[in-house]
Amino acid sequence: MKRSKSFVKTLRAAPKDESAKSAQYLIRAGFVHKEMAGLYDFLPLGLRVLENIKSIVREELNKIGCEELQMTALQNPEPWKKTNRFDDQEVDIWFKTELSAGGELGLAPTHEEPITTLMRTYIESYKDLPVYAYQFQTKFRNELRAKSGILRTREFLMKDLYSFSPDEESHEQFYHQAEAAYKRIYERLGLGDCTYETFASGGIFAKFSHEFQTILDVGEDTIYFNKDKSVVLNEEVLLPEVLDELGVKKEDLKSARAAEVGNIFTLKYKYSEPLGLEYTNKDGERRPVFMGCYGIGISRVMGVIAEKYADDKGLVWPENIAPYKYYLIAIGDEAEKLAEEYEAKNSETILYDDTSARPGEKFKDAELIGLPFRLVISDKTLADNSAELTNRQTGETKLIPLSDLKF
């Protein structure tokens, strides 16, 4: 891609009300545009990052037998009334609206009720189980306070997976597969080292749920962990009886700020019972379906990665999710000619800065945008049949023979 062909330019300043480092850089570098508090557009570079994150999540979920679908944002209140979750006293983050033909609708903050209802059409017998279905869907949550750029917004992209199993044993098997898939996902996203599977509150239907928490200064949660990190707890379950059960002492635990990047949850019969999702077992008996749900906030993950890796010069993208791999700068006529050729053949991996900006500005933009490698070709490097390759994360620079370049 040639930068001259994009409408997006880097900006000198971010909106004054934007305090998170990631949000400031994402706006200045042209990945997102702020519509208003808690609402962000994804510009071409930002959309490419989102799509890269989605691809990784999709691949790992498909590997464990999950199927992708897409449900509506507008919600029929009926199933939500059956689970007592349409009432604003019970769930306080609804956006609601009215049909002109009459009747109230909600904007889905999550999708347990509609997918449980949908599955009544397809699940009748034990032969139809298990079912693992997921979607990438925009969720709407009427947060009183939107915070930290794309980390907590009122409209965001989420991957939500729902599992439907015949019994607890079968559910547990899949739950462990999902745990493993999540670990592979965070590994591939570049968050493997700093993301912990954390005991968190399970609500009234399960003792614990599991959250995936990434250590992050601006995170909203506090987690506690022991030396070898074999026990990691969300502050909300830091209770004497829990510590006893896990066999750890509070004084042996360290704390850190963290951001939730995913959660997995055993729902048991919480939705299948009130919504009548049953199946006939081998003995001909009707049983409620045993459910689980598994979320990853895709746009939030993008924010966490941006926040985690950014330095004082700008963004730093891990290679797997970077919108392009190389930021290409050419200095001199011959170098420009070669750069044109490289970009023409590799427009999906090279972002070529062919703008009229001075080299110094291009170097600054390369740092702000944060692609994994900066590649500079000049008359000087060409005299050596080489290009200068700089690793954005380490700052390491080396001359590399042109014949060794692989885009």
Add this chain to the structure above:
Amino acid sequence: MKRSKSFVKTLRAAPKDESAKSAQYLIRAGFVHKEMAGLYDFLPLGLRVLENIKSIVREELNKIGCEELQMTALQNPEPWKKTNRFDDQEVDIWFKTELSAGGELGLAPTHEEPITTLMRTYIESYKDLPVYAYQFQTKFRNELRAKSGILRTREFLMKDLYSFSPDEESHEQFYHQAEAAYKRIYERLGLGDCTYETFASGGIFAKFSHEFQTILDVGEDTIYFNKDKSVVLNEEVLLPEVLDELGVKKEDLKSARAAEVGNIFTLKYKYSEPLGLEYTNKDGERRPVFMGCYGIGISRVMGVIAEKYADDKGLVWPENIAPYKYYLIAIGDEAEKLAEEYEAKNSETILYDDTSARPGEKFKDAELIGLPFRLVISDKTLADNSAELTNRQTGETKLIPLSDLKF
């Protein structure tokens, strides 16, 4: 893909309130699920069709220099108030909602106002023009009556492209490029032969707009055209002065029912003036940006194709957008073994019916789901080292040597 791995089954009946043929088949064949009137979930097969349509549209738009972004569904009312389009008396299809922090929001029925506002950040000088930006976004329209399955819904996927040009001449150039891109898109979608570029009302800012109308019995529009189809008009502009200008007589025109599958519109300064989107020209003067917009209803196009091609046995998908190319049926142990191998190597093009259904049911499902080719392997065909290939559209069946099979 193995059908046994999918939660979706074909259904004997569609909801009683579903009158359109395409909607009945799409539901029965498991492409969509009806949430309520005007609201449909896309199941795995349906989502694959949507993604195939998106890919074709994306490719053709990228070819003419367009950039993809994604804006929010929730809308700040401010820019809409400046163009007088937030008032329900002016635009009667808004869904509106309230921020818990206070203030009204809308759910975007289209995106002229936010994208014009966004471009104020990036367009300053003639050097920044032209800009062509598009998105695939869920639109929300509070239709009094939802109709014909996914042809007219309250929440739907739309591709909307906006052009920003320095002047009318530059706009016209791009407008013709967009026209040509649209023709290629409908050609590739399998609607080339029956889709006409149609003069339609241009509102108060342009004499005409152009619609792309596909001849369809259940279409909502009536179009008029002459013998060689060089003149095609929407009924709304069938006026004496228009006929005079085009040099045709009403009695020489034939009429047909049609469904709008796209439109392109010269907006001039309708949005740039009230929203203050200006640029500095070469002479240092401030000028409003000349705009156009270009829509394609992606989920509607899917419905139109379903409706257009379906026969009395079920759906018939053109190869370019079919979720898979082959519906594979194996009869006999040896055939099943071979089918497993084929599917394992070609899971993106083969839908293998490995369910326990009887062959007769599988043949019926093959017709209902409507993949381009049905491929049957049996001990009988294997005795000839062959498979039986049936074209869903023509019904033509032939034996084809296994060595000639290309998935």
